[in-house]
Amino acid sequence: MISVTELYALFMALSLSLMMILIFVTYMFMRKTMFVSIETVTGKAITVLKCPYCSYTIRRVFREGDHVGAVAQEKCPIHDANLIVSEIYTETPSSE
Ligand SMILES: [Zn+2]
Structure with missing residues (x-):
């Protein structure tokens, strides 16, 4: 037992x-x-940055430390708020 x-x-x-x-x-x-x-x-990675208050979006070359949800150094010209990484993607290499 x-x-x-x-x-x-x-x-x-x-x-x-x-x-x-x-x-x-x-x-x-x-x-x-x-x-x-x-x-x-x-590779050729692109980071999409988005303002948390409006639809302001910019694209720039991927930087080390970038991840979705991270606060970027770039700022929204309207709100003066730091942009948030909303997307990271790799560009399909064109005929090179
Ligand atoms: Zn904004």
Whole structure:
């Protein structure tokens, strides 16, 4: 007969190992996305900046540290508010 404490310990061990797997999977996923972003630096990546108050949008060359939701140095000429990175994409290379 298994006691309550033993059952509890078993449950704790199970949930702990499950958590470890989850952390590992998340880590692997993060590594993959980080690798992709490094690749975009070497390519022709474009960052789309948007004003949080109006539809003012500008496009510029991707800079290191850019990620969706990041606050950029550029400002909206109407609101004098820092633009937010709304999109990052790679330009398909034209016939070069
Ligand atoms: Zn604005």
